[in-house]
Amino acid sequence: QVQLVESGGRLVQAGGSLRLSCAASGRTFSGYAMGWFRQAPGKEREFVSAINWSGGSIRYADSVRGRFTISRDNTKNTVYLQMNSLKPEDTAVYYCAAQPTYGSGWTANEIRYWGQGTQVTVSS
Numbered sequence: 677q678v679q680l681v682e683s684g685g686r687l688v689q690a691g692g693s694l695r696l697s698c699a700a701s702g703r704t705f706s707g708y709a710m711g712w713f714r715q716a717p718g719k720e721r722e723f724v725s726a727i728n729w730s731g732g733s734i735r736y737a738d739s740v741r742g743r744f745t746i747s748r749d750n751t752k753n754t755v756y757l758q759m760n761s762l763k764p765e766d767t768a769v770y771y772c773a774a775q776p777t778y779g780s781g782w783t784a785n786e787i788r789y790w791g792q793g794t795q796v797t798v799s800s
Contacts, residue, residue, distance in 0.1 A: 678702040678789040680772045685794030688762055692798070696757040698772030698791055705753040709778035712746065712757045713787075714768035714796075721771065721784040725757065728778035735782075740766075762798045769793040 684696040698710070711726035725736045725746040734746055745758040755772065772791035780786065 678774045680789060680791035682772045682791045682794040685796045687797045690764055690798055690800050692762050693760045696770055698755045700753045706750040708774045710748055710755040711773040713771045713773055716768040723782050726782050733778055764798045764800045767798050769795050
């Protein structure tokens with residue numbers, strides 16, 4: 677089992693920045709690939725970004741590439757999502773996800789472990 681707890685979500689103005697954190701506990705954190713998803717009201721949960729165990733492989737959704745940066749600190753059992761140049765359409769609940777391997781599926785219904793989510797609201 678892996679337990680995930682997100683933090684850092686809040687209300688921010690368009691053009692601003694936020695850093696989300698996801699603290700993991702349970703099984704060895706460094707052995708898992710980590711990711712972020714988001715879900716806006718009335719929409720399906722969508723992939724945002726993923727990072728492999730070492731940080732050497734990273735992927736982003738087209739909608740956030742160039743604005744968001746995922747990173748991890750295996751000494752702190754934490755994964756981060758730095759979000760810059762935020763837009764109102766980035767408003768959503770952001771969820772942390774853990775997968776056994778980076779090559780595992782990164783659709784919402786394939787995720788092994790989820791956090792409880794943190795709300796990000798971007799005002800125009």
